[in-house]
Amino acid sequence: MKRLTIAVVCAAFLVFAAGTSAHENYRIIGTVAKLAKDTVDVKQTKDGKVITMDWTEKSKVTRDKQAVPRAEIKVGANVVVDAHGDSLDELEVVELRLVPKPVK
Numbered sequence: 896m897k898r899l900t901i902a903v904v905c906a907a908f909l910v911f912a913a914g915t916s917a918h919e920n921y922r923i924i925g926t927v928a929k930l931a932k933d934t935v936d937v938k939q940t941k942d943g944k945v946i947t948m949d950w951t952e953k954s955k956v957t958r959d960k961q962a963v964p965r966a967e968i969k970v971g972a973n974v975v976v977d978a979h980g981d982s983l984d985e986l987e988v989v990e991l992r993l994v995p996k997p998v999k
């Protein structure tokens with residue numbers, strides 16, 4: 896019985912710990928406003944708000960589903976960014992996709 900109680904407590908702890916460390920996924924659509932060594936700023940198309948996101952060695956850049964070098968990112972480029980974090984103020988880039996300019 897003691898082992899069962901310990902197992903249940905451990906399982907509950909693991910479930911709680913996993914839930915508190917989870918991040919939300921975000922998709923930011925817009926244009927690159929600023930590019931720095933460790934960050935990228937994207938001006939959102941929907942409301943014009945500039946979102947600053949952290950860039951890590953795990954962050955990817957793609958165009959047409961093909962990997963491209965980070966040097967391909969230019970200020971003014973149209974992008975779709977998949978990021979994760981706790982809020983819009985604390986995002987980390989997972990993938991930045993270079994996309995064509997939208998047709999109006």
